[in-house]
Amino acid sequence: MSRASKITLASTIxxxxxxxxxxxxxxRxxxxxxxxxxxxxxxxxxIQQELRKQYEQLQPLSxxxxxxxxxKPEPEQS
Known part of the structure; x- marks a missing residue:
């Protein structure tokens, strides 16, 4: 390989x-x-799952x- 072709190859790479x-x-x-x-x-x-658990403990879902x-049906009183 000639010097010029080596330089061309190197510069291309x-x-x-x-x-x-x-x-x-x-x-990246x-x-x-x-x-x-x-x-x-x-x-x-x-965080949302934790909040849901906390709120369900305070106010259970029916x-x-x-x-x-x-x-809304009235809650039964005993």
Whole structure:
């Protein structure tokens, strides 16, 4: 191989590597942002589950849905 072809090959390889750097960096940043978002969502979900448990202890759910037209049944008094 001649000196000129070696220089051309080396410069081509280097420019290709430099071109791939920002592309790989953008992918890494996107993956990192996605992992962070998933972690925040998971933490928020856990907080909501804890709050639901606390509120169910204070005010148990009956599973019934009432509309404005329906009258809520009176609780039985003993």
């Amino acid at each position: 280097i420019s290709k590597a430099l071109h791939q750097g920002p592309i790989k960096d953008a992918q 940043q996107q993956e990192k942002a996605l992992r962070k978002k998933l972690l925040v969502n998971q933490q928020e979900h856990e 599973g019934q849905t009432f509309t404005a037209e329906e009258k």
